[in-house]
Amino acid sequence: MSERHLRTLQATTILVCGVPLGTNDTQSLQNIFNTFPxxxxxxxxxxxxxxxxxxxxxxxxxxRKLEAAESTLISSKLKHHRKNGRRASHASTNPLSNDETNHLESRNTAISDESFPQELRPHHRPGSFPISLFSRCRGIRKVDTIQTYRTELIDLNTSIQTKQQEAMATVNEGQGNDKIIAAFIQFNRQLGAHLAAQAVIHRQTLAMEPRYLEVHPKDVLWDNLNIDYDYRVIRKMISILLATVLIIFWAIPVAFVASISKLDVIVQYAPxxxxxxxxxxxxxxxxxxxxxxxxxxxLMMILPIILYSKKELVLDRFTAQVWTE
Known part of the structure; x- marks a missing residue:
């Protein structure tokens, strides 16, 4: 075993799903899993x-879009600065030496908006594709990309913080305990995590199931964590049924595309x-x-994408990929 991996949070943490009512609190889970090494x-x-x-x-x-826009703005300002040169009037009144003045002006001009034309700043039409195309046809003017995305980030941060606080307040008041059916449990030793993932934890059938080892936050499908097991089984059956029907009917466009290679046969049936x-x-x-x-x-590339979109019946991306294959 790698000592470096043993020290990571991922190595000693398991994801437990299907936690039954009555054990879905920190103290109860602590009592259950403290028995492991x-x-x-x-x-x-x-x-x-x-x-x-x-x-x-x-x-x-x-x-990510804001970061790209900021990078574009910096690049545009540098190009504008190199093209128009420095303003000599600043150097004559500045007590610093010419080298220091040139260095400071080179840095400040690249990030200042004083001499930079506003029309060279990144702009976009509101709305995502293809809505932005209709916005262009309707004559909707472009907006400043950086200012718009900064405002949206502030609003989203406020919304996210509010939703997190409301969810925690609901649980602390005892009103949402019946909706907590998943938990991440970190052990002091990796051995304890592996044993807990394989042992029979609860006397009730399919309680505390499934359990996942080595789960990375980027691999977790967070929208699926608090789906009840019975509801997940129903959704799984529906997804399998839809996937079967899709695969059967997918043979129709595949057969049509394959038949194009034999135009003689097509012309016989369609003069x-x-x-x-x-x-x-x-x-x-x-x-x-x-x-x-x-x-x-x-066609063969589109089909797995459609099947993978039915990943709501699993809790991590690796399992979703295996199920699709």
């Missing part, structure tokens, strides 16, 4: 908060397509030899 170090309960994960994902997306033979031989060769493989590749 090393005992429990820390417990995090999964508080149900409606819409919280959606806001968090949106915040991450906006933060109105006989005019296709008037096309140049090069075009016919592309239709029969190139389009079918490309079409089949696209």
């Amino acid at each position: 090393g005992g429990v170090k820390r417990i995090w309960l999964s508080y149900p908060a409606k819409g919280l994960q959606k806001d968090i994902n949106k915040r991450v997306t906006i933060a 109105f397509l006989s005019g296709i033979y008037d096309l140049p031989n090069a075009v016919l060769g592309i239709i029969q030899g190139v389009l079918p493989p490309i079409g089949l590749a696209i």
Whole structure:
């Protein structure tokens, strides 16, 4: 075992789902899992908060867009500074030496808005694609990207903090305990975590199940943590049924695309397509030899994406990928 990995939080933490009512509090879980080697170090309960994960994902997306816009602005200012040069009037009245003045002006001009044209700042039309296209057709003016995203980040941070506080307050008041059915449990030793993940924890069938080892926060499907086991079974059955129907009916477009390679057979059943033979031989060769493989590749690429979108029946991305395969 790697000593470096043993010291990570991931190595000693397990995700426990299906925690039954009556044991879904910190003290009860502490008593249950303290029997394993090393005992429990820390417990995090999964508080149900409606819409919280959606806001968090949106915040991450906006933060990345804001970072890209800031980088674009810095690059534009540097180019504008190199193109227009420094203003000599500042150097004559500044008590610093010429080298120090040039160095400070080089830094300040790159980030100052005093001499930078506002039209060169990053702008975009409000709304995501394809809504932004309709905004352009309707003549909606562009907005300042950096100012808009900064405002949205402030609003999202406030919304996220409010939802977190409301969820914790509800649980602390004893009104939301019945909705807590998942917990992250950190052990003092990795051995304790592995034994806890494999042992029979509760006398009730399928209680404290499933349990996951080596779970990274980025791998957790947070929207699925507080889904009841019975409801998850129903959703799983529906997803499997829909996937089966989809795979069966997927054979129709696949057969159609594959049949394009045999135009003679298609023309026999659809004589109105006989005019296709008037096309140049090069075009016919592309239709029969190139389009079918490309079409089949696209169809085979889309199907796993659709199946993976039904990942609401699992709790981590690895399991969702295995289920899709």
